[in-house]
Amino acid sequence: MTDAPAIIAAIDGQKPHRSLWYDVWAQFSTHRGALAGAAVFALIVLAVAFGPYLHTIDPGYLDYKAKNLGPSWGHPFGTDNLGRDMLAQVLAGGRVSMAVGFTAMGLSLLVGALIGVLAGFFRWLDGPLMRLTDLFLALPLLPLLLVIIMLFRDTLRRAFGPETGIFLLIVFVIGITSWMQTARIVRGDVLALKEREFVLAARSIGTRERRIITRHILPNVLSPVMVSATLGLANAIITESALSFLGLGFPSDFPTWGRLLFDGKDFLTLTPVRVLWPGLAISLTVLSVNFMGDGLRDALDPRIRGR
């Protein structure tokens, strides 16, 4: 007895079926900038994840005899004014910056998608939720972030310890102030989707609203959510660095890329390379993520795909 898929494949002319994600990848891989961005981003993530196992100097180890050194074989990025190894600090800082970036992006997507779907799907929630979105868009975000961190820093530090407390606070404030664009885009898509025939069909066979949302609406808003995920990641990394750069982020013995820049900016005349590495790391990460987002937007847009 021959099996069914083999027969179907034979009828189709021996070609395997092209899936949606195969098409998306095909379009994505024609975008040279996006490919380069993905490669650089993967490289940075790998370096940050596995680098500390290869470059085993403790980022907090003080070595006063070797302070303010330029790049050498022992210290490829040089050392700072306390003799700490810069490469180890950049790698350790990258872990924190990436962790903040991904967690804050996740939170912002969750809130944005939830509010967008609710506002788009339930007419009675649309007005209030969109007014809420407008209100959040009218808030002066950077000053407010600074104020929140100033006010709640000490309390959270006492409750969760200096590092975890600040981590939770920064992730929370970035996530809670960057969901508005996602919510607007998702709402627009949901408004169009819920009038489509397949939703009507699902409704007519008695599907519950919860099921319609999770089964039919959510998979279809996945592409705008993915594009805003890339933008959100870039935004979260920049915001965290900006907060640390203004001295209101993590404590100084706990390196992040923004914090390293903040600490390095007072030694510009002595060791100018010190600001180069963390700055380059932030810039390359954000640039590669933005290029990926650009390629992803083209790849997920069916009007562009296949052209």
Add this chain to the structure above:
Amino acid sequence: MLRYTIRRLLFAVPTLLVISFIIFALLDLAPGDPTANLPLTIDAATREQIRLSLGLGEPFHIRYIAWLNQFFIKEPMNILEEWWGGPIGDSAGRMRIRSWSTRSPVVDLIVERTPQTLWVVGMSYVVGILIAIPIGVISAYRQYSWIDQAGTLFSMIGFSVPTFFTGLVLIVIFSVNLNWLPMIYDTTHRVTDWQSFVFQFKQMAMPVMVLALFNAAQISRFMRSSMLDNLNQDYVRTARAKGMKERVVVMVHVLRNSLIPVVTVIALGVPQIFGGAIITEQIFRVNGLGALLIGGIEAADIPLVQTLTFIFAVLIVAFNLIADLLYGILDPRIRYD
């Protein structure tokens, strides 16, 4: 149009009230003691008296209403009075919002710091627009050419590289290595003759360029896509068919129409500039509004921070309104009524 304007203005009032409530509540409910920064030798009873004298003994809603009254009625009256020259009403009995750290009225501090911010930030916005519009026009006119690719890369880089890194790189290049430009912005410098003008130009060059690059990156993208939308319109073909010169078609017909959405984007960006300026002012030690805010936050100067944050919010709401109205005025196809 007038009806729309009035409706939007009326809608702006509750928005601002809610924002003012959020800001007030956030600062008020936060843990933290305004007397914590005072010397430890002050005993508990005196501390309690200081707290009462700061008005902290009143219930929450009374303090909120008092703050609103102060912000929306009394302080504008004070400003009016200064313009008017003479006293209006009960001017001696009117209270001021006072900074906790300097004890001077917050409004005076803000008035003192605004010119520096406006000079640096305003100039950078103008320079940014002047860079962005030609790039956008050429990128769109020669779509997919090398110049368009270069423009795209430029805007991508300008958009992605944070201002606090470009600023530091510029300092390392132009101040540390080449020693051409001063590292720190001198706010007390007065322009009196040619030499002092050159110095002013030099010290403004770096902060202005940093912010201008960032602004130009965003605006040039909008300019390009707006030009692309218009270049394929029927009226462009008609203009060419009439035998008009290509220069006139692009620079008069297309450019003028493409600028309509860009102008609104520019208006929307103005308040964001103040936010971005916080970081730039910090890098170059410009003694402006951003530096005032950071100083206030570090000193836990709540009245100052409250007022400044709320002024930023007012700017955002105001420029949102201005952008929408400008769009309606510039584009006759848009009718709000």
